[in-house]
Amino acid sequence: SQTIHQWPATLVQPVGSPLSLECTVEGTSNPNLYWYRQAAGRGLQLLFYSVGIGQISSEVPQNLSASRPQDRQFILSSKKLLLSDSGFYLCAGLGSYNEQFFGPGTRLTVL
Amino acid sequence: DQQVKQNSPSLSVQEGRISILNCDYTNSMFDYFLWYKKYPAEGPTFLISISSIKDKNEDGRFTVFLNKSAKHLSLHIVPSQPGDSAVYFCAASALQGAQKLVFGQGTRLTINP
Numbered sequence: 001s002q003t004i005h006q007w008p009a010t011l012v013q014p015v016g017s018p019l020s021l022e023c024t025v026e027g028t029s030n031p032n033l034y035w036y037r038q039a040a041g042r043g044l045q046l047l048f049y050s051v052g053i054g055q056i057s058s059e060v061p062q063n064l065s066a067s068r069p070q071d072r073q074f075i076l077s078s079k080k081l082l083l084s085d086s087g088f089y090l091c092a093g094l095g096s097y098n099e100q101f102f103g104p105g106t107r108l109t110v111l
Numbered sequence: 112d113q114q115v116k117q118n119s120p121s122l123s124v125q126e127g128r129i130s131i132l133n134c135d136y137t138n139s140m141f142d143y144f145l146w147y148k149k150y151p152a153e154g155p156t157f158l159i160s161i162s163s164i165k166d167k168n169e170d171g172r173f174t175v176f177l178n179k180s181a182k183h184l185s186l187h188i189v190p191s192q193p194g195d196s197a198v199y200f201c202a203a204s205a206l207q208g209a210q211k212l213v214f215g216q217g218t219r220l221t222i223n224p
Contacts, residue, residue, distance in 0.1 A: 102154030
């Protein structure tokens with residue numbers, strides 16, 4: 001079955017510290033991977049997507065970056081976190097019927 | 112510019128009745144529409160989808176209707192059950208290219224016993 005693994009589940013980081021969130025996918029042959037963020041009380045906003053190794057497209061200007069070092073691995077990073085980076089981060093893959101399937105998410109709190 | 116809008120932040124329905132969640136979009140390039148269900152602190156779960164070549168798709172208790180001329184879609188849940196209480200997001204994409212999803216703000220559905 002199609003599965004997205006994300007870790008950690010929760011993270012509390014001080015302002016100015018670095019960030020690395022990892023996502024791995026299994027059970028799909030489609031290479032597309034996506035990072036979304038949900039701010040409190042808001043919808044999901046697409047941050048980055050990747051159609052293959054080393055291929056990253058950014059949707060919004062921000063303090064974050066993404067990398068695709070392996071086919072089934074997608075990493076979200078920051079060199080220095082801001083308060084505004086707090087939110088719920090979700091990784092998604094593309095399923096057999098053009099639906100995106102999501103991981104369990106990471107709750108990031110920047111203090 | 113919000114391309115996908117869910118104008119009702121919340122909806123309360125009695126158990127056994129029909130729940131109708133609405134969604135509007137502005138971008139004519141969208142040709143694929145999806146509904147997701149989300150519980151707090153979890154990832155969204157895919158419910159049902161519809162392509163722009165159809166005006167209705169049904170899966171068990173869930174039916175999605177698409178009105179392309181009005182750029183409007185709706186999700187019908189019948190009969191509503193307590194386990195349906197969650198936040199529902201509609202999303203839209205163009206099937207060509209990277210198939211990026213644009214989400215609405217979500218509607219919190221509460222099913223009352």
